[in-house]
Amino acid sequence: MSPNRTIGILGGGQLAKMLATAAAELGFNTNIYCPDRDCPAAQVSNETVVDSYNNYDELADFAKNVDVLTYEFENIETKALEELEKIVEIRPSIKALKICQDRYTEKSYLNALDIKTTQFYKIDEVQAIEELLIKVKKPILIKTRKLGYDGKGQVLVKTQNDIKENFRENQLLPSIAEEVIRFDKELSVIIVRNKEGTIKTFEPGENMHQHGILLTTTLPSSIGKELLNDASIIAKKIVDDLDYVGVMGVEFFLKERQLFVNEIAPRVHNSGHWTVDGSYSSQFQQHIRAIMDLPLLSTERHSDIIMYNLIGKVTSNLVNNELAKVYIYGKKETRPGRKMGHINFIKKKGS
Amino acid sequence: MSPNRTIGILGGGQLAKMLATAAAELGFNTNIYCPDRDCPAAQVSNETVVDSYNNYDELADFAKNVDVLTYEFENIETKALEELEKIVEIRPSIKALKICQDRYTEKSYLNALDIKTTQFYKIDEVQAIEELLIKVKKPILIKTRKLGYDGKGQVLVKTQNDIKENFRENQLLPSIAEEVIRFDKELSVIIVRNKEGTIKTFEPGENMHQHGILLTTTLPSSIGKELLNDASIIAKKIVDDLDYVGVMGVEFFLKERQLFVNEIAPRVHNSGHWTVDGSYSSQFQQHIRAIMDLPLLSTERHSDIIMYNLIGKVTSNLVNNELAKVYIYGKKETRPGRKMGHINFIKKKGS
Numbered sequence: 001m002s003p004n005r006t007i008g009i010l011g012g013g014q015l016a017k018m019l020a021t022a023a024a025e026l027g028f029n030t031n032i033y034c035p036d037r038d039c040p041a042a043q044v045s046n047e048t049v050v051d052s053y054n055n056y057d058e059l060a061d062f063a064k065n066v067d068v069l070t071y072e073f074e075n076i077e078t079k080a081l082e083e084l085e086k087i088v089e090i091r092p093s094i095k096a097l098k099i100c101q102d103r104y105t106e107k108s109y110l111n112a113l114d115i116k117t118t119q120f121y122k123i124d125e126v127q128a129i130e131e132l133l134i135k136v137k138k139p140i141l142i143k144t145r146k147l148g149y150d151g152k153g154q155v156l157v158k159t160q161n162d163i164k165e166n167f168r169e170n171q172l173l174p175s176i177a178e179e180v181i182r183f184d185k186e187l188s189v190i191i192v193r194n195k196e197g198t199i200k201t202f203e204p205g206e207n208m209h210q211h212g213i214l215l216t217t218t219l220p221s222s223i224g225k226e227l228l229n230d231a232s233i234i235a236k237k238i239v240d241d242l243d244y245v246g247v248m249g250v251e252f253f254l255k256e257r258q259l260f261v262n263e264i265a266p267r268v269h270n271s272g273h274w275t276v277d278g279s280y281s282s283q284f285q286q287h288i289r290a291i292m293d294l295p296l297l298s299t300e301r302h303s304d305i306i307m308y309n310l311i312g313k314v315t316s317n318l319v320n321n322e323l324a325k326v327y328i329y330g331k332k333e334t335r336p337g338r339k340m341g342h343i344n345f346i347k348k349k350g351s
Numbered sequence: 352m353s354p355n356r357t358i359g360i361l362g363g364g365q366l367a368k369m370l371a372t373a374a375a376e377l378g379f380n381t382n383i384y385c386p387d388r389d390c391p392a393a394q395v396s397n398e399t400v401v402d403s404y405n406n407y408d409e410l411a412d413f414a415k416n417v418d419v420l421t422y423e424f425e426n427i428e429t430k431a432l433e434e435l436e437k438i439v440e441i442r443p444s445i446k447a448l449k450i451c452q453d454r455y456t457e458k459s460y461l462n463a464l465d466i467k468t469t470q471f472y473k474i475d476e477v478q479a480i481e482e483l484l485i486k487v488k489k490p491i492l493i494k495t496r497k498l499g500y501d502g503k504g505q506v507l508v509k510t511q512n513d514i515k516e517n518f519r520e521n522q523l524l525p526s527i528a529e530e531v532i533r534f535d536k537e538l539s540v541i542i543v544r545n546k547e548g549t550i551k552t553f554e555p556g557e558n559m560h561q562h563g564i565l566l567t568t569t570l571p572s573s574i575g576k577e578l579l580n581d582a583s584i585i586a587k588k589i590v591d592d593l594d595y596v597g598v599m600g601v602e603f604f605l606k607e608r609q610l611f612v613n614e615i616a617p618r619v620h621n622s623g624h625w626t627v628d629g630s631y632s633s634q635f636q637q638h639i640r641a642i643m644d645l646p647l648l649s650t651e652r653h654s655d656i657i658m659y660n661l662i663g664k665v666t667s668n669l670v671n672n673e674l675a676k677v678y679i680y681g682k683k684e685t686r687p688g689r690k691m692g693h694i695n696f697i698k699k700k701g702s
Contacts, residue, residue, distance in 0.1 A: 021372055024395050027665070027679025027692065044375050044395045277631075280654075280674060280697055298673040302653050302699075303631075314378070322649040323631060328378025341378065346631055348653075 005292070006031055008066030008088070012039025012048065014329040014339065015072035015268050018276075020044045022284035028292065033062045040329045041072075056083055063087040070246065070291050074100045074266055075147050091291040092246040096266040099242075102145045103176050106263060113241055115234055116260050118253065121177040126167045130160060132177050139180045144172040154212065156180065183253040186262075187221055187228070189235040190272035192247045192286040194296055199239060200286065201232045202279060202299045205307075207251070207271050213337060217271045217307040219278055223254065231259055238264060247272070247287040270309070270339070277325045277344040278305035304347040312336040321345065357382055358639070359417030359439070363390025363399065365680040365690065366423035366619050369627075371395045373635035379643065384413045391680045392423075407434055414438040421597065421642050425451045425617055426498050442642040443597040447617040450593075453496045454527050457614060464592055466585055467611050469604065472528040477518045481511060483528050490531045495523040505563065507531065534604040537613075538572055538579070540586040541623035543598045543637040543647060550590060551637065551650045552583045553630060556658075558602070558622050564688060568622045568658040570629055574605065582610055589615060598623070598638040621660070621690070628676050628695040629656035655698040663687040672696065 007023050009016045012034030020030040020041050030045040035052050042048040051058040053076055063069055063084045070091055078101065081094050099109045107117045121132055123142060132140060144153035155166045157177075167173070186207040193199045206221030207214055221228065235250040249269025251262040272283035281297030289296055312335065314328055328341040358374050360367045363385030371381040372395050381396040386403050393399040402409040404427055414420055414435045421441070425448055432445050450460045458468045472483055474493060483491060495504035506517045508528075518524070537558040544550045557572030558565055572579065586601040600620025602613040623634035632648035640647055663686065665679055679692040 017375070021375070021395065024368070024372070024681070025678055027681045029394065029681075043380065043397050044372065046394050280628075281676070285676075295671050296673065297676070298697075300699075320646050322647065325632070325636075325648070327376055330375070330378045330380075346649075348651075 004029065005067045006046070006065065007288070007291070008033065008062060008069045009041065009045075009072060010034075010053070010069065010076055011072035012036060012041040013072055014040050014327075014331075014341075015270075016041035017044055017329060018273075018282075018284045019070070019072065019268060019287060022282065022288045025285070026288060026292070026294070028288065031062065031066055033059065038332045040331060043330060053077065053080065056080055059084060060087060068291055070267075070287070071097075072267055092244050092248070092266045093242070096242045096244055096248070100264055100266045103143055103263070104145050104174070107176070110238075110261050110264075113237060115237065116258065117262075118178050118181060118260050123175045123177050124173065126163060126173070129157060129163050129167065129177060133157060133160065133163070136179055140177045141180050142166075142172060142175050142177050144175045152212075181253075181255065183255045183260075185221075185223060185254040187223055187231060187252050187254060188217070188269065188271040189231050189250045189252070190247060190269060190275065190283050191232070191235040191239055191250065192283070192290050192296060192299075193239040193244045194290045195245050195293060197240070198296055199236055200296050200299045201235060202272065202275055202283070203301050204228045204231050204252075205271055205274060210311075211337070213309070213311055213339070214270050215309055215311070217274050219274055219301060219305050227254065227257065227259065234259065234261065246290045247283050270342075271307075273327070273342055274305045274307040274344055275299075276327075277346055278303045303349050306345045306347065308343045308345060309339055310341040310343065312338055312340065314340045323347070355380065356418045356643070357397070357416065358642070359384065359413060359420045360392065360396075360423060361385075361404070361420065361427055362423035363387060363392040364423055365391050365678075365682075365692075366621075367392035368395055368680060369624075369633075369635045370421070370423065370619060370638060373633065373639045376636070377639060377643070377645070379639065382413065382417055384410065389683045391682060394681060404428065404431065407431055410435060411438060419642055421618075421638070422448070423618055443595055443599070443617045444593070447593045447595055447599070451615055451617045454494055454614070455496050455525070458527070461589075461612050461615075464588060466588065467609065468613075469529050469532060469611050474526045474528050475524065477514060477524070480508060480514050480518065480528060484508060484511065484514070487530055491528045492531050493517075493523060493526050493528050495526045503563075532604075532606065534606045534611075536572075536574060536605040538574055538582060538603050538605060539568070539620065539622040540582050540601045540603070541598060541620060541626065541634050542583070542586040542590055542601065543634070543641050543650075544590040544595045545641045545647055546596050546644060548591070549647055550587055551647050552586060553623065553626055553634070553650045554652050555579045555582050555603075556622055556625060561662075562688070564660070564662055564690070565621050566660055566662070568625050570625055570652060570656050578605065578608065578610065585610065585612065597641045598634050621693075622658075624678070624693050625656045625658040625695055626650075628697055629654045654700050657696045657698070659694045659696060660690055661692040661694065663689055663691065665691045674698070 006029040012032045017040040032045045032048040037050045139158045190202040205217040208216045249265040253260045276282040323346040325344040357380040363383045368391040383396045383399040388401045490509045541553040556568040559567045600616040604611040627633040674697040676695040
């Protein structure tokens with residue numbers, strides 16, 4: 001263990017907060033870069049630089065004062081990161097980030113690796129949506145290529161009129177279009193890889209979304225072992241191909257026993273929060289260990305567990321349960337659709 | 352849950368660090384009061400006031416800015432705390448703290464509750480040690496009444512010459528004397544009680560000390576269930592009698608199937624660090640919940656585990672074990688006998 005090293009984290013939300021806590025546990029310092037002075041991660045970090053992600057000078061200063069740079073979200077301009085990379089090592093690498101920043105690039109990349117995604121169409125202008133709707137004769141979902149999260153940047157299009165209403169000024173373009181499909185189940189793999197190529201995967205959890213936002217992750221899932229194993233193999237293929245260092249979240253759809261990758265997140269992931277209370281290690285500990293070249297921990301699950309997101313609310317009547325582990329992120333403002341905290345409901349194994 | 356409340360912690364060491372992390376997890380702010388600017392808890396807290404525990408004005412200012420006051424060590428002058436109590440609620444109460452601050456008061460209190468301790472003698476002057484040594488004709492251990500920890504403030508006396516050498520200037524006085532006894536085993540109970548009187552105890556762990564400092568805590572212990580249960584009952588008697596709010600550590604000696612309380616600590620305790628990785632809740636979460644009037648969590652143990660203190664060292668060859676959870680406190684200076692971190696070695700249940 002090498003103490004007194006400093007980890008820089010871009011972003012100061014709940015993921016950064018939990019990463020900073022895991023880093024502190026191992027004796028590392030953490031510096032946060034975030035535009036919001038009251039961000040959740042500030043409380044549990046050594047220093048917080050409050051500035052815009054577009055201020056390249058400030059970002060460069062930040063990078064000079066840390067030993068390794070990581071991030072809690074993928075929507076940072078790669079131009080900025082390319083400058084920072086000259087100053088300090090960024091983990092996971094910009095390569096992974098670039099792919100994940102753009103839904104079109106991401107899905108094309110996955111297909112090139114022989115990994116199934118839902119069928120998608122590149123949409124650069126409104127006319128392409130009109131033509132596609134005529135062609136497929138089914139509702140289609142338009143998703144912005146960049147900067148979408150938690151169901152934001154998505155429009156469901158059923159009629160030509162929907163197109164007129166929603167794309168008057170080329171909002172959301174460039175984007176991709178997908179046919180609307182009802183999936184049987186959703187699951188995700190939380191995977192970690194270190195520089196030496198050692199890989200560990202947590203058991204895939206089953207996800208339930210509401211209004212495009214993750215609501216619950218359940219372990220064990222109702223999905224058969226063979227498919228869970230297949231999902232882990234796909235995730236391994238991705239991190240190996242990217243020579244990836246750190247934790248990645250890979251979201252899958254399941255339909256008729258076929259796995260489709262929905263998206264990959266080059267960071268710790270909401271659907272991995274259960275690991276803090278259900279596994280012998282957490283995704284946050286593993287990410288810090290991977291980026292700091294420490295040996296990875298066991299990902300074995302010791303308990304059955306359901307992670308439940310507190311969306312747009314902080315309070316919950318559900319907490320009077322002695323196996324309910326509540327996490328409150330400490331965001332100053334409660335807004336509808338905003339993730340304010342989560343609860344890990346532990347269900348003892350075998351019960 | 353009531354966010355935006357602030358917990359004040361007196362002391363900034365590793366116990367305060369782990370308490371502050373548990374508080375942040377629940378969305379509470381934490382302010383630390385500590386004479387050392389580089390104290391471990393500063394990193395994971397909102398604010399750190401760096402000043403002496405004897406600066407009553409500064410302490411009063413600190414108390415005015417928090418909603419509840421707690422502490423990570425028991426050697427704070429009660430005069431100071433009595434002033435602070437006029438400003439803000441202190442949990443656990445000063446009553447418990449006063450008893451634990453003085454070995455003579457502590458043991459007398461326990462005996463008055465019909466709880467066994469080893470036989471002890473009040474020593475106010477050197478002459479009393481000389482007389483006692485003649486009387487018992489066995490080595491005796493002199494322990495300072497106040498401010499002793501980790502084997503400090505203790506002298507083993509075998510001859511009248513030992514007395515001359517060690518007590519020339521009344522060092523360590525007033526103190527207590529105990530006969531030196533070889534105990535069969537040592538164990539401790541980590542117990543938590545809230546304001547309503549709800550009590551939860553963690554399964555007692557078996558302790559091993561080296562040079563007066565805790566080295567390991569092992570769960571499960573090699574001690575029979577009946578005795579473990581007896582120890583928990585004794586701990587319950589103490590917290591109920593004190594109308595205690597928070598976590599308490601109760602250390603026991605075992606000899607010939609008889610339990611003797613060695614000492615009680617009105618705070619989270621080193622021998623409870625295993626709870627972070629071996630139980631459905633940690634002592635730190637329970638302490639924060641108790642002092643903030645939140646429901647207590649389950650104390651059930653899910654894994655076999657050994658806690659191993661890193662004393663006077665930070666590095667360890669033992670960490671290349673995927674079930675070894677390492678905690679590094681982040682103290683700037685490594686000194687012999689100083690607790691620098693610990694490792695929780697998880698042993699899966701039944702393995």
